[in-house]
Amino acid sequence: MTALVSCREVSRTYGRGDAATVALRPTVCDVEPGARIAVTGPSGSGKSTLLHLMAGLEDPSGGTVSWPGIGSRSELRPGPLAMIFQGPSLLPPLSVIENVALPRQLAGAPSDEALEEARAALARLELSELADKLPEEISGGQAQRVAVARVLASRPLLILADEPTSQLDRGNGAHVIDVLLEAADAAAAALVIATHDHTIADRFATRWTVADGVVITDRS
Structure with missing residues (x-):
């Protein structure tokens, strides 16, 4: 099976000399089509760095x-690879539905089709009433759920989610994970999620653990 993403002795250091910080030590890992991987570890352990790489x-x-x-790095977005960030990621000038539709439009979908898919994605996350609002008019938790809807509408082969429930209460967080798993199943997409919540990690077939920049990938 051809991996969607393959890391070979990948490492990341920020800064130089005495100010250098090792965020990720040499790591070997693959994400195959249809994979369900939870990446766990404390804050600052290197989870986000791994997903960004x-x-x-x-x-x-x-x-x-x-x-x-997938192809070359230039072919990752928009389309095959989508990422949900831990912090705000919506474009302020665009309405919620325009934010959700944007990746499909950038991928060449007709505007009407992209907006229809955006409405469907918002409905799946029970956010239809926010469609015409601007990002500044919604809460941080709502914005995070809209970011999830944007990913669902983009039809990716690989979804990378960096603490997607960190700004949500337990009920909304569980719903977001339900929708992500259902959408990944429907699209036969791989899903990799970084989380410190072990109740979320337990729902995934494979768990990678990160500690002090060291990734252990043999936990299933």
Whole structure:
């Protein structure tokens, strides 16, 4: 099976000399189609760095990241790879529905089709009433759920989610995970989620543990 993303001795260090901080030590890991992986570990352990490298958002300090099942780094977005960030990621000038539809429009979908898919994604997360609001008019928790809807509408092959429930209460957090898992199943997409919540991690077939920049990938 061809991996969607492959990391070979990938490492990441921020800064230089005495000010250098090792965020991720040399790591070997693959994400295969349909994978369900929870990445656990304390804050600052390297979980977000690993996901950012997999998403092609950062350059490794050492080793290589490739996307055999997707293509080149320039082909990752919009479309095949989508990421849910821990912090705010909506574009302020656009309404909620325009934010959700944007990746599909950038991928070449007709505007009407993209908006229809955006409405369906918002409905799945019970956010239809927010469609015409601007990001500044909704709460942080609502914005995070809208970011999840945007990913669902983009039809990715690989979803990377960095603490997607950190701004949500337990009920809404559980609902977001339900929708992510259902959407990944429906699209046969791989899903990798970084979380410190072990009740969420227990719902995934495979668990990777990160501690002090060291990734242990053999837990299933």
